[in-house]
Every structure is written in structure tokens, then in C-alpha cells.
Amino acid sequence: MANTCKTFKKVDGIDFAALPKNLEFPKVEAVLQERWGVEGTYRFQENDPRPVFAVDTPPPTVSGSLHVGHIFSYTQTDILARYQRMKGKNVFYPMGWDDNGLPTERRVQNFFHIRCEANEPYVAGLDLPPILSTMTEKELESKKLPQRNLSRKNFIEHCHKLTHEDEKLFKKLWSHIGLSVDWSLEYATIDDHSRKIAQLSFLDLHSKKELYQVEAPTLWDTDFQTAVAQAELEDREIPGAFHDIEFQVEGGGSFTIATTRPELLPACVGITTHPTDERYKKFIGKRAVSPLFGISVPIFGSELVNPEKGTGILMVCTFGDQTDVQWWREQKLPLRQIIGRDGRLQALNFGSSQFPSGNPEVAASHYQAIAGKTVKQAQKAIVEILQANGFLKNPPKPIQHAVKFYEKGDRPVEILTTRQWFVRLVDKKEKIIEYGSKIQWHPEFMYSRFKNWTENLSIDWCISRQRFFGVSIPVWYAVDQNGVIDHTRPILPAKESLPVDPMSDVPAGYTESQRGKPGGFIGESDVFDTWFTSSLTPQLGSHWEVNPARHRKLFPMDVRPQSHEIIRTWAFYTIAKAMLHEEKIPWKHIVISGWVLDPDRKKMSKSKGNVVTPSQFLEEHGADAVRYWAGLARYGVDTAFDPGIMKIGRRLAMKLFNAGKFVLSQGAVEGGVSEPLDLAFLAKLRKQVLDANRAFEDFEPAQALMETERFFWSHFTDSYLELVKGRTWGEKTAPEELRAKASAVHALRLGLKTFLKIFAPFLPYTTEEVWSYGFQNESKSIHHASYPEAADFDGIPVGDPGVFDAAMAAQSVINQQKTVSKVSIARPVVKVALKAHPKTIEAFLPASRDVMSASKVEHIDWIRDEALAANEFRVESIEYGPEPLKS
């Protein structure tokens, strides 16, 4: 709808009357996205001498699910980047995709209903359609279709295919929300460059002797069938039960242990109790016999046992938990592995040296009932047998207890003895903490999370995973003449040959025909923990070991934005890596964003079904409004999802647009700022500029937004704009009138320009649009304009802010009187008697013409009263003129 107001006219080729009544978001967003892309507005200039501001952008896990949490934290980072860009920095702001790893594999498996099977032959050109496009999940489930087995190579191809599609969705969202990312710096953690850097990291750590490979008890997820790291564990409260099982002591006597894992009875390797426990200390040094399986095990004392817990005496198994591992090491107990990699109880040979049963046949018959079962099924079965044979002293006592899970898994982790690669970290805890302390944490208290975690670290970093879609561990092993693999001397590739895939590439000095043959070699099939690669994001961006000049320029980076739940993984590993590789910190600042909670203040998660999808809110409120909501949140503070805040953001954007239209339609005029009210306003604005700068420098952009917004409404649109309208309306001819008008127009334009710039990092679309109506001669894009600073006000006489305060207070008190009298604000006032302190009157007088004009007051009678506070006005009497004519 075209605007017909007489205020609007054509200025500098812009027909303000033709502009829409309000900002049309979807249209403007699309146009500007296109323009920024074409003009390369956010391009990093590698050969530019300006100081760099490098952002270590989190590569999002490409899992196809986008939620408001993404928008929230990425927008906060973008705001920082935009501020630094306007500060004249050469901003390095890449985007990566974390597309490998378990979440991706799981999604690909479900999406195509496939499974990776190492022995399956490769099928060239295989391109499966997504199964869920032809049937619903329910139909799929009811049909019980078997998953199709794919070769490793075919499986990886499908992973690439799906992640590529998912990345497009992310990119679309990022563009819509207005991230000022340089898309020419796009990368994926599985691409050749990332694989190369990750493998270089491996070689470097290997040469520094910080890597080792060992066959040892390892945390194992039975669903994914891979080793996992301590950092990837989480506790979950699940129901369980204490089972009281009676053991006989050799040479007489008996006792009852309490266990939550009776299915591990065949894996029992010892019994322990507290050395001072009067009930049991007589048994220490003797041996006990496990019921059902008749295996003789030693009884030993240990300070670690809590006499209060259970029955005060317990069985040590292979392996119930990490304490079992400790006892196994200390007491040099035998190994009785009964749980297989698939989480099922594997076949055992009772009577062998490993399972020396007193009665192998009986043991085997008991075990037959649980062999091949999952842990859960086996538990149920063995409880029945124990009960039938009278070994269960009491009915199982249900409890609720915390059990360790792999954070992405569905069953508790087991501890299995497997061969894995580790990075030595436990011996460097203090040094890692020291490096962490050299980084500035925002908010500061997040450092204690990092410190706390590092202090409690007890296991080295297991970096090998028995998965498929990941970065290969770049080693081969020699196979000797007897066909035995020699793990002790891994064959490493040359740096120049990276990246390599040991499953298809051949080590130097061998030929492909020797693969897997005696006297030949075998490639490592394991891949890296995804954190091994993503802990290198700064190095991926800086091209560490590949381009030294670029690395020097970008590393350490300036800021790492991330959320707090991955301090123990991403932040921790990144700090450790930078320290191990170069004795450096990876970034100067780390900024921790809070979580988005649902309106009931619960954490949003897919399983709870309370996830809000971002696109609907972007469409409903506009990108700037959503950004406003994100920009208002302080770092490290969780924020409830609240569309109400977005509405306010939209209101601010609209107001900026309309105020911009009004100011710019005045055109630029000759002259300077001379009127006291205008100088007073600019003096206040100057302070606002200083505050905004300080807030950003302190990493508190929310503060800048909040304060500027308040100032914008109260001092600009609601007051100053209204106060000077009288001087801008209509055709002016008298020199004094022209001068007064010019003063207002100059101050209005400087004010608008300053507000646009301060809001630009938060509201990039609205500000760019309004900027294009009047300030493009200063800078094509507002996002390259210089951030406001005190020097912008040089050459303008410093006004007395008191004039502005007095004018605002007087205007307010007259408005108030009109409201109380229930007359319109436009009602003329023939005469008003105002009471105020003499000093307030003195401050007011220079602005009296503007206030009288804005409030339609024809005459003021002053009453001096020293008892009133500063800027306190009282209406003693008021006489209204007739209501203005309505047209």
C-alpha cells in the first residue's frame, strides 16, 4: 500500500511515498541474501593486512534435525562477528559440517534401512531410495523387512549422499537467519582436507610418543559395537534390583553377597570385603565357590568396600564396573570375559583353565540357559535358576540406580577387553588446566566446569572406534609368516601421502596382493573418534602443517563459541590438542551459550517431543525478530523459548524502518547542528555509543542491545523525534527557521545512522534496508560501515544533556495532564501554568520552543518552587483550546 502522507517525497532518487507502509520481511530477506552473496559482503580476505578476527565456528552435527537451539547460539556468534567486521577486522568466519560419526551412521541406517556388513561385496553405482519415502515408519516396522546389507564402501557412499542433502537444509537455514559466514570457507569433517589434518595430527602425536595402542578393558557400547571414551558417558537413572546370593567358603562357612548384576556370576573372579568388617574378615585369605558354576575364587580385603552398602561383601567380575577393573589389576585376578561385543553372553568352556569349574557339566548345563542371551534376558534367566536351586536368599530388592550409558546409546556400556588406540592425557591434567586458564572464558565461571572435569579425568582418551563412516586411523600392521598380526610396530604413511585409507591404500614397500597374506600386511579398519577430528577445527581452518603463513595468521583463533555440555569433550580436546601439537592455546576467548528451554523451563530434546522447529518462527516473525530474541540472552544463561520476545524484536525492526523513513525523507540539508536540544540529544547519544562499545568489548552484546533499544524508544522515537517535528514540518523560508530545521535534520540523520549501526549486528536485514535509503554513499553495505565511536561526534559542540532531560520531563507532564483530562494529545493548550525548580526552568528554556510546538502549548506561566526536585514539573492550571479539526 502506497503511503499518501504529505511528509513523504522523493529524496536522492528514493521515492519515500512509494515505500511500503511497513517492512516486508520475506521479500527483503530474500533480496538481501542474494545481494550479500553477489557482492561478497562477508568474504574473508586472505591477503589483507588488516587484523584478523577468526571464529572457530562449531561444525553442527548434520543429523537432519534443526531446532531453535541452533539458531539461538549461532546467531549469538554472528552478532560478535558482525561487530568485529564493523570494527574494521578482517573476519574469518567459516562453516563446517560434522557429518561423520555415530549419529550420522544411525540416521543413514534408518533412512535407507541398511546396515554395513564388512564382507559384503561392493556394488558399483548403487543408489538406494530412502525407504521412508515409500512407506511410513509404522508400515516399515509391521513388515519386519530385514535391513539390506551393504559393503563398507556402499554404506559410506550413502552416508555422503544423505549428509549432503542435510547440509543443504542447514545452509538454507543459516542463510535465512542471516549468518555472515563466508561460504567459500565451507568444509566437512569427512572431506579430504579434514582427513588429512586429522591424520597429520595422529602422526604428530605418534612421533611425540603421546599415542599408544593396548589391549585392555575398554568402555564398550554393545549397540554400536564400538569403544567409547569417558567423556561420552552419561549417567541415567534406571530401575534395578539387589540380588542376595549365597556363596560357600572353602573349608566351611558361607556369606551372602548383594549384586545388581547376577548374570555376571559366571564371570566372578574374586570376593572382597572391608578388611575391618567383623562379619567377614575371618574369610579374608580363604577361597569361596561360586554357586551354579562352582568356580573357586579368592577372598581379599579392600578399603574401597563400603560396609554399609548391600551386605558389605561383594563379588568382583570381569567387568561389572571400573572398580572391578582396579581390583583385577591390583589383585592380578584372572580374566573371565563372558559378555561379547554384541552384548550377548558368549559361549564358554567350563573346565578349561579359564573357567575352572569344580563340576564342569553342571556348570555348563546352568550356563546353557543364559548363553546367547542379552544381558537383560540373561539376568532374568539366571535369577530363576538361582531361585530354583536355593541360592537366592531373598526376593530381589528393587532399587533405582545410576548406570553409565554411552550418551547416544540405548543400553548401558559394558567394559570389554579390546585392542584400542589411546592419547596420553591423564599424566598431563595439570598442564591442560593451566592452558585452559590462559583462555578467557565467557562467562568466567565456565572455566571451573572445565577445570572440574579435567581434574576428575581418570582414563586416557580412547580415539579408535569400530565404525565405518569416519576418518581412518592411518596405520597398517605387518602380518608375519605364520599369519599373525604384529600390532607392536604399526606401519605409518608418509605425510605427503595423506589422506590415506588403509583399507584400500597400500603401505610403502608392499603391493595390494599382499593384503591379509602371511608375510604381507593388513590395514587398520578402525576410524577415529569424531572428536579427534573436531578437536582440530582451528587447525582445519588455519591449514596447520599445510599452509604455515595462513596458520600463523589465523592461529590461535579469537573466539570459540560453544555450549556448555560439550566443555568436557569439544573444548577440552581442542585445548589438549593445541597444547600437544604446538604448546599453544587454540583461541583467546571461549564463549559459552546457554540452552534453549521450553516454556516450562525443561531442556528441549527430541525424546521429550518439545522441540520447536525454527522455520515457522522465521516465517512468522522475520529473521531479525528471531535474532533479537537470541541477541538478548546473556552468555551461559539458559533461556526459555518465548515467541513473545520475538514479537518485541519485530516491533523494534518496524519502528526502525518507520523512523528511518521519516528521517531520511527529510533529505540532507546544508548547515550544521546548532540548536541546544539537538546538541543535548547528541551528547546523550554519544554516551550511548561509548556504552555499546564497552558492552561488546566485554563480550556482553546483550547489554548493548538492551540499553540501545531502551534509549532508542525513550529518547529518540518517543521524545526527540516528536520534539523536533515542528522544526521540520512545512516549507521554511526565514533564515532562522532554515537554520533550526537544518540543525534538527542533521541531528536526526546522525542519530538514525548511529542507531542503525549499533543495531546492525542484531538486525542485519532491517538496518541494511534502511541504510540503503540514505547512507549508501558512506558504505555500500552497513555491514562494512564503521562501528559508531566517540570520534563520530567530533566537531559538534558538546551539548548540555540537562536540556534534554528537562524537555522530556516537561513534555511528559503535559501529556500526562492531557491523559488525565481525557483529551487528545493533539489538543491545543492556550495556557499552562508550570511549577518547577528555578534550575529546572533554566535548563528547560533553550528547548521551550520545541516542547511548546510538540505539545501544542501556546503559552507557559512559570511558578518557581525551590522545594521541587530536578526535572520535576507540576501542572498548576491548564486551559485547552478547541479540539483540532479532523480531516
Added chain:
RNA sequence: UGGCUCGUAGCUCAGUUGGUUAGAGCGCUACCUUGACAUGGUAGAGGUCGCAGAUUCGAGUUCUGUCGAGCCAACCA
């Protein structure tokens, strides 16, 4: 059990190094369609700052204790 964070108006949150009468927005109520904007404007009601002590001339702000919420870890036989 330990570490960290939070507790201010019905709701969402500000409140800088202690300093007049504790602020904003939303919501609510009343009024006003004035020439950038009704996706607007003007005003009003609404709070013993979780609780109890201590320091101080003075505490929402500092200290101690306590209650409640959340997070991270330890324990988890």
C-alpha cells in the same frame, strides 16, 4: 557427597565498583485513530529483591548460614 549457577512485579528479564523513592518490556486497566509507525501513542495499577543473621552511616548488591531450582562430577557391589 563435592563443585558451579540461579532465586527481583502475574510472565520474561535488567540492576556496573554498596549510595536518594528498586527499573524495562510483555500482560492487565483507562484514555487518544496526531501528518514515520494502530505491528501505533499517552498514562495507570502491580515488588517487605527466597529466608535468617553479620559487616556498614547505608545492603537487591559483600560475608555466613539456610531453603528451593538447575547443571557438572563422585558413588552406583
